[in-house]
Amino acid sequence: MTAATTAMIDPFAVRPDYGPVRFLYRLNPLSKIAAPLPAMIALIFVRDPLTPAIFLGLTFALILIGAKLSRRAALGILLGIPAALIVLTLSFALWTDPARTADTTNLFTIADYRFNTGALYIGASTALRLTTLAALALLGGLTTDGPDLVRSLVQQLRVPYRIGYTALAAYRFVPRFAHELEIIRAAHRVRGMAGGRGPIAGLRRYLGYVVPLLASAIRHAERVALSMDSRAFGAHPTRTERHLVPFRTRDWLFIAAFWIVSALVLLALPRDFLPLIGDR
Amino acid sequence: MLSTVGVSILHEGGTRPTPLAVDLAVHPGEVLLVLGPSGSGKSTLALALNGLVPHAVPASLEGEVLIGGRSSREISVAEASRTVGMVFQDPDAQIVTGTVLDEVSFGPENLLVPTDEVLARAERALREVGLWERRSENPDRLSGGGRQRLAIACALAMGSPLLVLDEPTANLDPVGIDEVYAVLRRIVRDDRRSVLLIEHNLDAAIDLVDRVLVLDRLGRVALTGTVDEVLRHRVDEVRALGVWLPIATLAALDLRAAGMDLDPLPLTARELTAGLDALPELPAPRLPGPEGEHRAPAVEVRSLSVVKRGTTLLDDVELSVPAGEMLAIIGTNGAGKTTLLQAIAGVVPPPRGTVTVGGLDPAKADVRTLAATIGFVFQNPEHQFLEPSVADELAHGLRIRGIPADEVEHRVDRMLARFGLTELRAQHPFLLSGGQKRRLSVGTALIAGAPVLALDEPTFGQDREHAAELLDVLARLRDEGTTVLMVTHDLQLVADYADRVAVLSGGRLLGAGPTSTVLAGDLIERAGLRPPPLTRAMRALANHPEWRSVSRLADLPVAP
Amino acid sequence: MTSHAVPPTRRRASTRFLMTCAVLGVAGGLLSIALNWASVGFATVGVVFFGVTIGLWVLPSIIGLALLQRPGAGALIAVLAGLVNAPFTPFGYAQIPTALMMAVLVELPFLVTLYRVWKPWLFYVGYTVLLTAFSTLWFVATDIMSSPALLVAAYAASAIASLFFVWLALLLAKRLRHAGVGRTVARPVPPVAASPYGSGGATS
Numbered sequence A: 001m002t003a004a005t006t007a008m009i010d011p012f013a014v015r016p017d018y019g020p021v022r023f024l025y026r027l028n029p030l031s032k033i034a035a036p037l038p039a040m041i042a043l044i045f046v047r048d049p050l051t052p053a054i055f056l057g058l059t060f061a062l063i064l065i066g067a068k069l070s071r072r073a074a075l076g077i078l079l080g081i082p083a084a085l086i087v088l089t090l091s092f093a094l095w096t097d098p099a100r101t102a103d104t105t106n107l108f109t110i111a112d113y114r115f116n117t118g119a120l121y122i123g124a125s126t127a128l129r130l131t132t133l134a135a136l137a138l139l140g141g142l143t144t145d146g147p148d149l150v151r152s153l154v155q156q157l158r159v160p161y162r163i164g165y166t167a168l169a170a171y172r173f174v175p176r177f178a179h180e181l182e183i184i185r186a187a188h189r190v191r192g193m194a195g196g197r198g199p200i201a202g203l204r205r206y207l208g209y210v211v212p213l214l215a216s217a218i219r220h221a222e223r224v225a226l227s228m229d230s231r232a233f234g235a236h237p238t239r240t241e242r243h244l245v246p247f248r249t250r251d252w253l254f255i256a257a258f259w260i261v262s263a264l265v266l267l268a269l270p271r272d273f274l275p276l277i278g279d280r
Numbered sequence B: 001m002l003s004t005v006g007v008s009i010l011h012e013g014g015t016r017p018t019p020l021a022v023d024l025a026v027h028p029g030e031v032l033l034v035l036g037p038s039g040s041g042k043s044t045l046a047l048a049l050n051g052l053v054p055h056a057v058p059a060s061l062e063g064e065v066l067i068g069g070r071s072s073r074e075i076s077v078a079e080a081s082r083t084v085g086m087v088f089q090d091p092d093a094q095i096v097t098g099t100v101l102d103e104v105s106f107g108p109e110n111l112l113v114p115t116d117e118v119l120a121r122a123e124r125a126l127r128e129v130g131l132w133e134r135r136s137e138n139p140d141r142l143s144g145g146g147r148q149r150l151a152i153a154c155a156l157a158m159g160s161p162l163l164v165l166d167e168p169t170a171n172l173d174p175v176g177i178d179e180v181y182a183v184l185r186r187i188v189r190d191d192r193r194s195v196l197l198i199e200h201n202l203d204a205a206i207d208l209v210d211r212v213l214v215l216d217r218l219g220r221v222a223l224t225g226t227v228d229e230v231l232r233h234r235v236d237e238v239r240a241l242g243v244w245l246p247i248a249t250l251a252a253l254d255l256r257a258a259g260m261d262l263d264p265l266p267l268t269a270r271e272l273t274a275g276l277d278a279l280p281e282l283p284a285p286r287l288p289g290p291e292g293e294h295r296a297p298a299v300e301v302r303s304l305s306v307v308k309r310g311t312t313l314l315d316d317v318e319l320s321v322p323a324g325e326m327l328a329i330i331g332t333n334g335a336g337k338t339t340l341l342q343a344i345a346g347v348v349p350p351p352r353g354t355v356t357v358g359g360l361d362p363a364k365a366d367v368r369t370l371a372a373t374i375g376f377v378f379q380n381p382e383h384q385f386l387e388p389s390v391a392d393e394l395a396h397g398l399r400i401r402g403i404p405a406d407e408v409e410h411r412v413d414r415m416l417a418r419f420g421l422t423e424l425r426a427q428h429p430f431l432l433s434g435g436q437k438r439r440l441s442v443g444t445a446l447i448a449g450a451p452v453l454a455l456d457e458p459t460f461g462q463d464r465e466h467a468a469e470l471l472d473v474l475a476r477l478r479d480e481g482t483t484v485l486m487v488t489h490d491l492q493l494v495a496d497y498a499d500r501v502a503v504l505s506g507g508r509l510l511g512a513g514p515t516s517t518v519l520a521g522d523l524i525e526r527a528g529l530r531p532p533p534l535t536r537a538m539r540a541l542a543n544h545p546e547w548r549s550v551s552r553l554a555d556l557p558v559a560p
Numbered sequence C: 001m002t003s004h005a006v007p008p009t010r011r012r013a014s015t016r017f018l019m020t021c022a023v024l025g026v027a028g029g030l031l032s033i034a035l036n037w038a039s040v041g042f043a044t045v046g047v048v049f050f051g052v053t054i055g056l057w058v059l060p061s062i063i064g065l066a067l068l069q070r071p072g073a074g075a076l077i078a079v080l081a082g083l084v085n086a087p088f089t090p091f092g093y094a095q096i097p098t099a100l101m102m103a104v105l106v107e108l109p110f111l112v113t114l115y116r117v118w119k120p121w122l123f124y125v126g127y128t129v130l131l132t133a134f135s136t137l138w139f140v141a142t143d144i145m146s147s148p149a150l151l152v153a154a155y156a157a158s159a160i161a162s163l164f165f166v167w168l169a170l171l172l173a174k175r176l177r178h179a180g181v182g183r184t185v186a187r188p189v190p191p192v193a194a195s196p197y198g199s200g201g202a203t204s
Ligand SMILES: Nc1ncnc2c1ncn2[C@@H]1O[C@H](COP(=O)(O)OP(=O)(O)OP(=O)(O)O)[C@@H](O)[C@H]1O
Pocket: B011, B012, B013, B014, B018, B036, B037, B038, B039, B040, B041, B042, B043, B044, B045, B432, B433, B434, B435, B461
């Protein structure tokens, strides 16, 4: 093997890299999961709207700087998240028991139902909480691909590589699955399985697809397994790894910074000026 | 290098072992061809040769498989893989990674070969099969033949001196088949490498084979010996077992029956040409008469284009099929044959007004009327099975039409008998062998008595006897007035049975016409295909000009 | 090379088993993509959604356990489902912890019986109890606790739905086995019998 060809097959070159500003791509997938994790757990228990709002802002900033978004994705995030926020706020507000917010200002009343500002407040808190959770998850999701995550699970977390390869195989089965479903649906249709309209008939139809779909996919998987076995898969407890997903100092720094900021927001923020309405 | 002693294998839940008491030996540097009827246990035997049976497949093994002198029971599959490399039939099921290079490296990496050595081996193997330039591509983007060459490279990269190939070209078009055999030919030139080949398509394979082993229906060794000993001297026994023979040999056997002895018996198109040229004179061939009367079209396609996810799969196709004819649709892998057939049958509804089938527009017709007008057989039969038993599967099409139960039963019984499935009537369709599944799917399409049949590769994976049976059924139906459309890669079959051929290439219809006209012209070459072996042999004749247009086995003279 | 390959052991999961789990994991992943988006939509209409559909999230795991009857199948399928759906849903890789929780949950009924019992009753009892209990997490997160009537209704709905999904999983597993898949992995390879060398007769 000549030096030139070896250099051409640089295992690091396969990952997308958009320079130091789009830094999220240069981080290990695990650090992008580990960093926001404490904040996400804390958010489940937080009841005020301010904390999630701050996290939402921070996450927005990180994504806009650190990820290279296509125009559509950027629009989706910039418009989609606020839109979701509004819809969720209103619906959670309507869902809130009016008795809990009885001591807040009444906005309107329909028959027995009283809609109070307190309900809006609670709705906004819940909606912000959910949206922020989603945004924090997007941080890693937008800039990591599945196979890389699997590789770092194997390389850093010492997940057995046979399990790792099972996950990689699963990613490969996804498009095949979709394609097979399309064919099976067409096949059942032309063989006169259309049988009726409405949700019940629809459900039965889908159940009819499940067995052929799974059976043929598992058949395929068994053949893949034979092919892997005959190429010595699982011969040793480890295998040569050509694609390295390193965990560097920058990953530690990113995690540490994220955790410190999270702690500051969660612990040091004065909340007294925002009363918790209707909460236990 | 590899030998078996009295190997019998019984699949879990199976009734009788196939193969049965097989002894074989592969010596360094030789190519052993294993033949046998469908279901005789060839694939099962292949799985035993690197220890997948009994280590990974739930089947019981009797006797011994000796790999490099050690019993396959005592070593793991991984250990055996250093000696025996496997290439299976389905190219898709052999891909586990995202790039060609990763794929070839997969095996050596499992063996803990150091990175430099992995890359060196991968480069050598990929160069050998001509894929080195495409190493960074996703294997899914290779053609079928390309993926099968990749599978061979993967086996080579393991460093194993013996390759076992189980029908490596079954899914491929003629060009892909040629690519694969070109690679194999190069590989066996190296005297230390041996190959065990299981193959139905002998025309491409025969000239690299050294020895042949033939299994009978029960999976016992019926014959074994050099190509000469088995295929030339005991050809009648081989033929009686129902396995495929090279077309040239089949033609020569017909000629022999008609009193023209070709000696030695030709196995390739070239040998047939030489043998015929050597004869001083030949009786006149029975060339097809002029075309019959023109009948009204049963299927009409007018400027049909199919676009999916931004790619044009079919571009402005015009086609008309007279009622009561058999049309063959041919083309390379990915030419759009399946897409065209599915559009005609309304499996994927075509744009309105582009297709008429028996007076119906599949884009508008409701599903049941459509199913009564056109029967469809999918490329992969498993896709279309709906019911939990063979008999119910056949009855399905009749029951949804409200046909009385005793009538249904009667017709199902007849169909079961016709396709030799009577014993299996209670079996789950998924548990049939490949050939049986295929016959069942054809049966479900036939049973409703639809006036038009559309079949996607109906003879795929059949042995010669069953393929002939199936085609005779179709020919009989055609003679009774059914219009038959079929997609196939087997051009000899097209020559022998089809009335009309449509040639597709890259989603466009290159041309369509009567079979003899198409075979005589250059459409087939223009579509990137190769003329069938008999046509090739006859075209090359130097001496007998009146024989040069012979393309069907039926054109050969019969005994006076 | 002098390295020794691991001798084939009966205890290690076969590649076949792993790949079968991969398929069910993909099925689970695709199912949870749909469920995730549905949950975003339904969260606004009814917070009971999670409680009621919780059996659906682990359906492939239950199918896998019923089909393969091997320790770890359910957990592996649940984790794979999480990995597969992560890139396609609003919650992304944040679901991995949830997936891990599910993974533990689906194995529990069999773990406590040391993987000796694979009877349907264990599926029904084990999962109905566990899934209903697990739905509490969602009832807490969405403030439904405040209204007792609502809470009881939610628990009842969750229990009934869980029973239904277990029934469905067992049905599908039975059909799949009938179609000849999975059965091969269910039982270990028969022990290498000391068959007489070279006696190649019929074995049936
Ligand atoms: N997984 C299985 N379980 C049970 N029986 C099986 C299984 N696979 C194959 N068989 C049976 O074993 C016999 C031999 O099958 P095998 O696939 O080896 O035949 P083959 O000679 O390769 O046929 P073909 O030419 O059609 O590929 C058949 O009768 C088949 O039904």
